Amino acid sequence: MKKVILLFGICLSIVACEKLEQVPKNIANSNSLTDFGGVLNAAYYYQLGSVTPLAIMGDFRADNALMIEEPYTSFDRFNNDLLDMEEQFFSPFYIAMYRSILSANTVIENTDDMSIVGEAKFLRALSYFKLVKVFGDVTINLTSSDINLNLTRQSASSVYNDVIIPDLEDAISFLDNSGISNGRASQLAAQSLLGKVHMQNRNFSRAETYLGDAISAASGAGISLQENFSDIFGSFNDLNSEVIFATQLSRSVPDEYGFTEFTGWYIGNDSKSFEPLDLDLVAAFDAAGDVVRKDLTVNESSKAGIKYISEDPDQDWIEIRLADIILLYAEALNENGTSATTVLPLLDDIRIRAGLAILDPAVLNTQELVRKAIADERRLELAFEGHRWFDLVRTQTVDAEMGESINEIYHLFPIPSTEVLASDGVITQNPGY
Secondary structure (H helix, E strand, O other), X not given: OHHHHHHHHHXXXXXXXXXXXXXXXXXXXXXXXXXXXXXXXXXXXXXXXXXXXXXXXXXXXXXXXXXXXXXHHHHHOOOHHHHHHHHHHHHHHHHHHHHHHHHHHHHXXXXXXXXXXXXXXXXXXXXXXXXXXXXXXXXXXXXXXXXXXXXXXXXXXXXXXXXXXXXXXXXXXXXXXXOHHHOOOOHHHHHHHHHHHHXXXXXXXXXXXXXXXXXHHHHHHOOOXXXXXXXXXXXXXXXXXXXXXXXXXXXXXXXXXOOOOHHHHHHOOOHHHOOOXXXXXXXXXXXXXXXXXXXXXXXXXXXEEOOOOOOOOOOOEEEEEHHHHHHHHHHHHHHOOOOHHHHHHXXXXXXXXXXXXXXXXXXXXXXXXXXXXXXXXXXXXXXXXXXXXXXXXXXXXXXXXXXXXXXXXXXXXXXXXXXXXXXXXXXXXXXXX
């Protein structure tokens, strides 16, 4: 069993601890530490490993972007071919998230500084939320020790109810909003993420509460919509007023992901997809008359996504921004039966800055019409931000939007086979793979 534990995730303990000795440097054994700031920074650092895999899964699996070279075109096929993508996408993501979790566990177990514990709990919840959205059931590890670690995958509902939700509730209690301007976890980020979690679970009443709280607290925390859509993205706009939480990238802190970064994929700088833009997205912009966001998001002639600057290593990956939360709040209200006259005005500022007319509740006068309007708005506002596939799964609209009948087992992605093999089958593979 010891061998299995040492191999798990290229090790939930030994290898991850070796990395902690490198990034940042010279971190002592946890039982001799008194300042856990460096270990906490490591938990932030490992989020870098999730950025490109999630971008690819979110946009290339959906109808925003395309691969053109085998076997990468498996992202557009719904069968077991995705196993060929393990080394480049799923394994680095899986390992990075468990390393972030291990770092967070070390902080949570060993310090009485509740603000640091709050940040660690936010990062642990964020890591598990990403893992569950991608893989479904996953192994739960809430300790920095590998003794008696149960590798068996726990149900997604258990991960939500026993880890993610309690961690975020604690983070809300332990944190204030003083760290937002520095890109740290904050009370507002925890409220927003917990709202997103409840939306993922279709608990719309709880989602309405937390998303509403986040929107109410935003102004006091210095968060507001940017006046211009063009001022949200790129390194020169990092940590702007719309950003609630971002994973910060920098050329001075290289991450462990050894392949083309998300900016290169979107712009078409990888030979597997020189022309990544799915023309279905272009058609969606055109149908809405959405010229402003289209011109800042895609280049139709080169068939590329241009929201982020190509190969700029200093631009952050935005995890949560205010427009995302406003749109989710509108969705929650609509699902809870709130009238269109209350829901649709929430979209006004987002649409106005995109040069679009506000939506008329006298025309969009049913829950279904409002639901579709919000979904369309999310697609155009958040294109090439890694949301699209997970939105389709969350809203149960995969078949309708993808134009084909897709077995639900392929709503999830394959567990890295290295983890299955290293655990002697204790960690099981997802059905269909």
